[in-house]
Amino acid sequence: MKRAKLTYKQAGVDIDKAESLIAVIKKIAATTDRPGVLRGIGSFGGFFSLNKLAYKNPVLVSSSDGVGTKLKIAFLADKHDTVGIDLVAMNVNDILCSGAEPLFFLDYLGCSHLDPRVYTHIIKGIAEGCRQAGCALIGGETAEMPGMYPKGEYDLAGFAVGIAEKGRIIDGSRIAVGDCVIGIASSGLHSNGFSLVRKVLSRKECIRHAEELLAPTKIYVKPVLRLLKNKTITVKGIAHVTGGAFYEKIKRIIPQGKAIEIDTHSWQEPRVFGLLRSKAAISDEEMYRTFNMGIGMVVVVSQKHAAAVLEELAACREKAWVIGEVVKGSRRVILR
Numbered sequence: 001m002k003r004a005k006l007t008y009k010q011a012g013v014d015i016d017k018a019e020s021l022i023a024v025i026k027k028i029a030a031t032t033d034r035p036g037v038l039r040g041i042g043s044f045g046g047f048f049s050l051n052k053l054a055y056k057n058p059v060l061v062s063s064s065d066g067v068g069t070k071l072k073i074a075f076l077a078d079k080h081d082t083v084g085i086d087l088v089a090m091n092v093n094d095i096l097c098s099g100a101e102p103l104f105f106l107d108y109l110g111c112s113h114l115d116p117r118v119y120t121h122i123i124k125g126i127a128e129g130c131r132q133a134g135c136a137l138i139g140g141e142t143a144e145m146p147g148m149y150p151k152g153e154y155d156l157a158g159f160a161v162g163i164a165e166k167g168r169i170i171d172g173s174r175i176a177v178g179d180c181v182i183g184i185a186s187s188g189l190h191s192n193g194f195s196l197v198r199k200v201l202s203r204k205e206c207i208r209h210a211e212e213l214l215a216p217t218k219i220y221v222k223p224v225l226r227l228l229k230n231k232t233i234t235v236k237g238i239a240h241v242t243g244g245a246f247y248e249k250i251k252r253i254i255p256q257g258k259a260i261e262i263d264t265h266s267w268q269e270p271r272v273f274g275l276l277r278s279k280a281a282i283s284d285e286e287m288y289r290t291f292n293m294g295i296g297m298v299v300v301v302s303q304k305h306a307a308a309v310l311e312e313l314a315a316c317r318e319k320a321w322v323i324g325e326v327v328k329g330s331r332r333v334i335l336r
Contacts, residue, residue: 012146017114021142028123029137032130036103037138046138048104050163057166061100065090066157069194070214075153076203077210080118083156084125085132086191089217090242091160092133093297096224097238097253099170100162102135110143111154122156125216132219135160168228172237172253172300179236180306181260181324184313186296188272190217192243193290200280212272220297223316227299233308237300241292248289250298250333259329260300263336267321269294288335295323 009015030039038047050058067086074083084107092102107126109119119142130137149155189197197213198206206213220240227235237253246262254260264284273293276282287293301309306322313320327334 012113013144014114017116018142018144021114021116021119024120025123028127032127032135032137034103034134034136037136039138046104046106048136048138048161053163055163055165058163059166059169061095061098061162061164062160063091063094064157064159065094066155067191069198070189070191071154071156072198073194073206073210073213076207077214079210079214080121081125082214082216084122084127085129085216085219087156087158088126088129088133088135088160089219090191091158092129092135092162092219092221093217093240095160095162096221097170097240098162098164099168099228099235099238100164101225102133102160102162102221104136104138104161105130105133106138106159107140108143108157108159109140109154110145110148112144112146112149112151114142114144118154126158129216129219133221135162170235170238173255174234174236175253175255175258175300175326176236176302177258177326177328178303179300179326180303180322181262181326182299182301182306182309182313183267183295183321183323184220184223184297184299185218185267185319186241186270186292186294187218188212188215188270190242190292190296192245192292196282196290197276200276200282205279209272209275218296223313223318224297224299226316227309227312230308230312233301233305233312235299235301237298239298241295241298245290245292246288246333246335251331253300254331254333256331257328259327259332259334260324261327261334261336262324264288264293266323267294268319284335298323300326
C-alpha cells in the first residue's frame with residue numbers, strides 16, 4: 001500500500017497563497033515611490049540609487065524596530081489597518097533624531113497562517129506610513145511558520161534607512177544652558193507601554209477602548225525636516241519619546257554638565273493617560289518613564305529660535321509647547 005505524499009501546504013505553509021499576494025503588494029508599494037527607487041531590476045533585494053540626491057558628504061542612518069505588544073490589542077479588536085503606520089513611525093522617527101531624511105523601508109511579517117485580508121490591511125498601513133514619511137517601501141519578507149504563533153496572531157518588524165549631511169548630523173553636543181525644550185504632541189500612547197496597559201485594563205476594556213489604544217504613532221518627519229531646512233533656525237537636539245520615555249530617551253541628547261528641566265503642566269495630556277491612572281495606582285515617575293504622556297518628540301533650540309519653531313510647527317498643524325529648558329546639571333531629566 002502506497003503512502004500518501006505529504007505536501008508543504010498540508011504542513012501549514014501555502015506558497016501559492018503567498019505568491020498570489022505579491023501582485024497586490026507590488027501595486028501598494030508603488031504608491032510610495034520617490035526619487036532614487038529602482039524597481040524591477042532584481043528579485044532578491046530592494047534597490048535604491050543615491051545619485052539623484054543632492055548631498056555633498058552623505059551619511060546613511062539606519063534603524064530597526066517593531067510595534068511590540070500593541071499588536072495584542074489589534075488581535076483582540078481584529079483591527080489591523082493602523083499597526084503598519086506604527087511600524088514605519090517607530091523607525092523613521094528614530095533616524096529623524098539625527099537629522100536624517102528617510103529614504104526607504106523594508107518590513108518583516110511572521111505569522112502562523114497567512115490571512116490575505118489581514119495581510120492586505122497591514123501592508124496598506126505600512127504604505128500609508130511610508131507616504132507620510134516620504135520614504136519608499138522597497139522590499140520585505142513574509143514568513144508563514146505554523147506552530148510559531150497562536151492562531152490569528154503575527155509579529156511585525158521594520159528597517160529604515162535615511163540620509164544626512166555629515167556636517168549637519170544632530171547629536172545634542174551643541175545644547176547649551178538656557179536653551180528651550182519644545183515638545184510636539186503625540187497622538188496618544190504611540191507604540192510603547194502596552195504590556196503595562198494590558199496589565200491595567202481588562203480584555204473587555206481593551207476591546208472597548210481599542211480605537212483610542214490603536215491610534216497610530218504620529219510620524220514627525222515632514223514637520224521636523226521643515227524645521228531643519230529653515231536656515232534661520234538651528235536645531236541642537238531631537239529626541240523621540242518612546243520606551244524609557246522622559247527619563248531615558250531625552251537623557252540621550254543631553255551633553256555633559258547639562259540637565260533638562262521639564263514642566264509637566266505645560267501641555268495638554270491626552271485622555272488615555274488619565275484613563276490608565278484611574279484604573280491603577282501608577283506613580284507619576286512610572287508614568288513618565290513608561291509613556292510619552294502626550295509628547296511624542298522633543299526639539300531643543302536656543303531661546304531666540306523658540307517662537308519661530310512654534311510658528312513653523314503650527315503651519316504644519318502640529319500642536320507644540322515650550323515644555324522646559326536646559327540648565328546646569330549631571331546629564332539627567334528633572335520633572336517639575
